[in-house]
Amino acid sequence: MTAKFLSLFIPIFILMDFIGTIPVFIALTKKFGRSDRIRIAFSSSIIAGSIVLLFSVLGQEIMTYFYISINAVKVGGGLLLLYIAFQMILSGQLNYENNPPESRRSIIVSPLAIPMLAGPGSMTFGMISYLKLQGAEKFYLITAIVTAVVAGALLLSISAAIDRLLGQEFTKGLEKIMAIIVSFISLEMIMSGVKGYFY
Numbered sequence: 001m002t003a004k005f006l007s008l009f010i011p012i013f014i015l016m017d018f019i020g021t022i023p024v025f026i027a028l029t030k031k032f033g034r035s036d037r038i039r040i041a042f043s044s045s046i047i048a049g050s051i052v053l054l055f056s057v058l059g060q061e062i063m064t065y066f067y068i069s070i071n072a073v074k075v076g077g078g079l080l081l082l083y084i085a086f087q088m089i090l091s092g093q094l095n096y097e098n099n100p101p102e103s104r105r106s107i108i109v110s111p112l113a114i115p116m117l118a119g120p121g122s123m124t125f126g127m128i129s130y131l132k133l134q135g136a137e138k139f140y141l142i143t144a145i146v147t148a149v150v151a152g153a154l155l156l157s158i159s160a161a162i163d164r165l166l167g168q169e170f171t172k173g174l175e176k177i178m179a180i181i182v183s184f185i186s187l188e189m190i191m192s193g194v195k196g197y198f199y
Contacts, residue, residue: 004137008129008144011185015081015122016048018152020088020175022159024116028107041156043108048117049149052126056141059127070131074193077124081186084121088179117152121182128189 029037055062063073129141155162163171 005140005144008141009147011125011182012052012122012144013148013151014178014182015084015119015125016052016117016148016152017088017119017175017178018045018117018148018155019171019178021112021116022156022162022171025112025156025159026163028112037160038157040108040112041159042153044112044117045149045153045156047109047113048122049145051114051118052122053142053145055123056126056130056145059130062127063131069197070128071193071196073124073128073131074189074196076193077128078186078189078193080124081121081182081189084119085179085183085186088182089176125185 025041029040032040059073062068063070126141126145130138133141
């Protein structure tokens with residue numbers, strides 16, 4: 001039970017990239033008060049989690065409508081995740097400090113909820129996982145997404161303190177480590193899809 005939950009929670013949490021979003025979140029909310037930063041953290045996380053959950057549950061209907069096989073989704077999603085992992089490793093975070101937003105509402109949905117937290121990687125993983133799980137096992141995915149959202153919102157809420165305590169370089173370094181884990185997940189998805197297609 002715990003192993004199944006963790007096998008879903010860890011990739012979802014990594015792919016929603018709460019840790020990688022910390023530097024951007026700090027830059028976007030530096031002029032807001034503590035209570036506003038907490039509201040932004042929870043609002044953007046809840047919206048992102050709802051999008052990932054909706055895409056996960058409706059994934060089968062989307063595949064049926066477009067006549068897409070699960071193996072094609074595995075390979076395509078795996079390649080997409082691999083691309084995202086390379087971006088996380090090679091690319092720096094976008095700098096929003098020179099163009100601060102004017103209101104909380106202007107940043108909650110975009111760029112925080114979409115595309116930073118609810119990106120193609122988390123949605124693809126959620127959809128594939130939901131299709132693979134059987135019966136009551138699907139509840140593990142829903143619980144994993146909800147838990148990731150709560151944990152991520154709490155992390156963003158204290159991001160300013162984390163940045164002061166550990167420094168931005170530590171945060172970026174931790175993101176690189178998580179990117180390597182994402183690359184392993186993506187390769188596993190690709191190999192599983194290829195094997196399923198030919199065998």
